[in-house]
Amino acid sequence: MNDLLITQVRPWGADPVDIVVRAGVVAEIGTAAPDSGAVLAGGGRLIVPALSDAHLHLDSSCLGLPVRAYTGAPGRWGRIMNDRQHWRGAERSVAERASFTLAVAIANGATRIRTHAQVDVDSGLAKLEGVVAARERHADLADVEIVAFPQVGILREPGCADLLDAALGAGADLIGGIDPCEIDRDPVGHLDVVFGLAERHRVGVDIHLHEAGELGLFTLSLILDRVEALDMRGRVTVSHARCLCGDLPGVSAAIDRLAAAEVAITHAAGPRGWDLPLLDLAAAGVRVGVGMDGQRDFWSPYGNGDMLDRAWQLAFTNGFSSDHEIEHALAIATWGGASIVDRALRPLDRLGLRPGFAPGDPAEFLLLDSPSTTAAVMDRPVARTVVHRGAVISVDTALDGFELPDRWRSANV
Structure with missing residues (x-):
């Protein structure tokens, strides 16, 4: 599990906040100064659960x-x-x-x-x-x-x-x-x-x-x-x-x-x-x-x-x-x-529930350059940042003999 500071992101399209991740889970939401962990600059992007x-x-x-x-x-x-x-x-x-x-x-x-x-x-x-x-x-x-x-x-x-x-x-x-x-x-x-x-x-x-x-x-x-x-x-x-x-x-x-x-x-x-x-x-x-x-x-x-x-x-x-x-x-x-x-996570029991950003929630996130969640679903932007267990990850999709159209090739950074 990892420590991470994610700066200036908009959970579910809300106002920008900083997210402090410790040991792979959300520790604080608000405005935080960098600590000894890694820093991910959100740049005002939308953030949702992975x-x-x-x-x-x-x-x-x-x-x-x-x-x-x-x-x-x-x-x-x-x-x-x-x-x-x-x-x-x-x-x-x-x-x-x-x-x-x-x-x-x-x-x-x-x-x-x-x-x-x-x-x-x-x-x-x-x-x-x-x-x-x-x-x-x-x-x-x-x-x-x-x-x-x-x-x-x-x-x-x-x-x-x-x-x-x-x-x-x-x-x-x-x-x-x-x-x-x-x-x-x-x-x-x-x-x-x-x-x-x-x-x-x-x-x-x-x-x-x-x-x-x-x-x-x-x-x-x-x-x-x-x-x-x-x-x-x-x-x-x-x-x-x-x-x-x-x-x-x-x-x-x-x-x-x-x-x-x-x-x-x-x-x-x-x-x-x-x-x-x-x-x-x-x-x-x-x-x-x-x-x-x-x-x-x-x-x-x-x-x-x-x-x-x-x-x-x-x-x-x-x-x-x-x-x-x-x-x-x-x-x-x-x-x-x-x-x-993970049945320890609460279910989606109503419209308007915006989960994933309460202290103790797992640090599994997706960052997108979208103005809103509706825009993210409609546009499906290619460039994505993925956080797993509190760490930014990337994956190599190059495997001999396999190919995807450009629209769905990996672009996570």
Whole structure:
């Protein structure tokens, strides 16, 4: 942890202040004289909490490689099988692809990341090992959590549960799951394995739930039953939670249960039909984060490694137009994800909350030459200064064989 004096910066666009960082956390806000620590001249720039990618798939990323035509069959299962059929022929290894994508994310200002790593009988632990290698390569530049993710289900193929068990001893921090009804067609059996492994290894849970409508609400209720019965409040995340996207009568009650069970939600700022009720979730005190999800992989051609761009997408897809709403989208892309990775941080429980600058808050910051938070989201300036654990960081995104368009190349200084 480091000491740092940051002079003349505007937290969330407010009046300029100096920020004193000691041992990697905020110590004072106001006007301070330089001390023995390092000094970062803010120059009146905007400062916000560092970006947080709460839902990423580093293992499948093909960011920086030539965009390829999509070859899979339609639907979720077609995408899953497309990944299985082609991941070994992705020009570069999992470790190289994950390392490049992680470097780009950090250069763009993300210092807290939760990534999924697929574990199944086809790939074994190879994808997990590649992601672990990428995390180790950038260990001083970002805090990275890894979810052991059974993308092909747990019960369809013998041996998957054992591999997940092994993954939790080989570098994974959390246990994942996916669509217990639609993929495995056995929600009780699927959740038995997921929560059984969570108990055995004393780890958290992060379950993909794409299931929509009443089916998704049913599965969500089963997940919440487990959380309550096992007293796992504050240790479970549901990714995507598409069943909350709509006007079904049970959504309001489900949000209340999520809040009571302290279950977090992450998503990827999807299009119509995937737009979560962000303001209702905030009002209930549910922790919400957003992530880049897949990055130009065998599922989708989208992604650029820039969580500030994802904040814009989140605001756009939710029809946000007021400054308060757009700032809330940025808060989700910064503090929202951070509060999922670190449950000691308070949730975003209302619009207008400007967290990250109280004494004791972690010194994870992003400085931008923007007049306001709305302007930062609309313009996504390239030049950025990133602070991690109280130190200014930079990362080299030059990796042989990878290239990004100029608009998203690293420009942090």
